[in-house]
Amino acid sequence: QVQLVESGGGLVQPGGSLRLSCVGSGFIFSTFRMSWYRQAPGKERELVAAIVSNGGSTTYADSVKGRFTISRDNAKNTVYLQMNNLKPEDTAVYYCKADRSSYGIIYWGKGSLVTVSS
Numbered sequence: 001q002v003q004l005v006e007s008g009g010g011l012v013q014p015g016g017s018l019r020l021s022c023v024g025s026g027f028i029f030s031t032f033r034m035s036w037y038r039q040a041p042g043k044e045r046e047l048v049a050a051i052v053s054n055g056g057s058t059t060y061a062d063s064v065k066g067r068f069t070i071s072r073d074n075a076k077n078t079v080y081l082q083m084n085n086l087k088p089e090d091t092a093v094y095y096c097k098a099d100r101s102s103y104g105i106i107y108w109g110k111g112s113l114v115t116v117s118s
Helices: none
Strands: 003-007 010-012 018-025 033-039 046-051 058-060 068-073 078-083 092-100 105-108 112-116
Touching: 003 092, 018 033, 018 092, 018 112, 033 068, 033 078, 046 068, 046 078, 058 068
Parallel strands: 010 112
Antiparallel strands: 003 018, 018 078, 033 046, 033 092, 046 058, 068 078, 092 105, 092 112
16 A cells, blocks of 8 residues: 655744655655645645655755755655745645656655744
């Protein structure tokens, strides 16, 4: 059974930091591209950051460049999103995604809520 389980969300003040984790199971984690998406109330889901299977390349949305860092530990089947200098507009449900586009395989986690507010 494939699972992606996010953790680490919560309430943080503007300027604060959080680290999200996503643990994968039931598939060969090290062969999948991993991504973080987010969806704010009333808005479409958007890509935040992505990392290739071996961790050698990353991609970021312009809105988070310089503040967020995506990384992965294939030995632990885990992808991370370090979020620094958080802003109220970062408030959203953050989702973990695993994909192998060449095979048309996509898995999603259930999401973790991040709220940035004073």
